[in-house]
Amino acid sequence: MTDPAGPAGALARIVFRRPEEADHRRLVDRVDHWFGGRSTRPLLGRFWLMHFASTSLVGETLDPRSADPRSRRIVAFLVGFASPDRAGEAVIHLAAVAPEWRRRGFGTAMHDRWLAEMEERGARRAIVVVPPDERVAVLFYRSLGFEPEIAGTRPLWGVPAFADYEGDGGDRAILTRPLGPP
Template sequence: MPGALLTPGQQGGPHRLAARRGAAVHGHRGLRSRTRSAVTAASGSPSSQSCSPRRRRRRRTVLAVHFRSRRGRRPLRRWCAMTEMTMRRAHIGDHGTIVECVRTWWGDSRTPEQARELSLLLPRLFLQFFSGTSLVLEDTGRIRAFLVGFYAADNDDEAYIHFVGVDPELRGRGVGRELYTAFLRRAAEAGRREVRAITSPGNTGSVAFHRAMGFTVEPGDREVDGLSVHSDYDGPGQHRVCFLRRIADSPSPQRA
C-alpha cells in the first residue's frame, strides 16, 4: 500500500485547512478573500514579508492543494473524502459483509435480482477455506474493497483470482491495482509462478484492466468482437476470456 491517504476527520494540520479553504473558493465569498490573501502572500508581496516562515509555508501548502483540485484531476472534496485504509487478510467473518457489498456496489448497474445473483458467486466456502489468500481493504472497520483468490491445490505453480470488488466511490483510483499487486506479490512469495483470472467477453473494462496489469489473453476456440474466448466455459452459452500472468518474467504493471 502507498502512504496514508488524507482522512476527512483529521483534527488540525494544513490538510484540513486546505480542504476548508479549497471548498470555500467554489462558493463562499467570505473565504474567497482569504484565498486571495494567501495568493498575495505566496507571490512575495510585502504582506508576505511580515509573516513567519512557518505561516508562509502553510499558505503555500493550501495553494498547492487548491490548484491541484482546480486543474480538474480530482474534485478536492472527493479527494479529501479518501480515508487512511488498511489492507489485511480476509476472515470468514467478512463473508456476510462482502456479500452485502456486492449487492450494494453493483446496484447502480444491475437490478436487485441481478446483483443478488452476482453475490452468489461468493459462497461462504471461499472465505472458509481461502481466507488466508484473500484480501480486504478497509478504513475504520468498513470494507471498501476486497479480492477473493486462492492457490491451486493440484499443483504448486498456479494461483487464481476469483472475484474483486471495489466501492464505487473509490473506483478509478488504483484500488483494484493495489489489490492485484498485493496478491501477485504474495503468490510469488509462496512459490507460485502463474496467476489466472477470467471475465465475460463483454466486460471491456475488465479486459483492459487485466492487460494493463500484465496479463495475456489465452487462446480460445472462438472469437467474440475480435477477442479470443473459451466457449461454454461456465456453462452453456457462458463464454469467458481467460487471462494468464507469469509472475517471474512478466513486466511490471502499466498505468491504464
C-alpha cells in the same frame, strides 16, 4: 504535495488485511451491486472466508460517514487461492472495488499486493477467468499485464474467448500473467 489517492485525501488511503468470516455479511450484501447488478452473491459463499482467507484480501478506508474517526469500511476485496492441482498457479476467483472508490488505483494496489504474496508462496502464473463482455474487467487485467489465452478461442466482444466455456452461453476469456523470475 498532491495526494495520489485523489481529492478525498487521506480518507482515500486503502489498508489491506485478511478477510474474516465476520466480513461475509457485509460483502455478500454489496457484491451484486459491486458487480453491476450481475448475480454474484452465489459465488461468494461463506466458506471462501473460512478456507481461503490466507490467500485473499479485503481493503478498507476510513469511513467518512462515521462519527468515529477511526472507523473503517470495506471498499475492496480479492478472493483467490493457490491451485491444489496445478502447481504454481495462483487463481483469482472474485475481485472488486466499491463503485464510488474506483479509478483511484485501489484495484491495482490490491492485485499488486496479492500477486506479490502469491509469488512469494511459489506461484509462477496468475490466472483469472472473466466474461468477455465485461469490458472494464478485461481492460483492468490487461493494465496489470495479464494477456488472454489464444489457442482454441475466437473473438467475442473483441476479446479472444472460449464460447460456452461454463456451459450454454457462459463465454469466458482466460487471462494469465507470468510471475516470478523469467
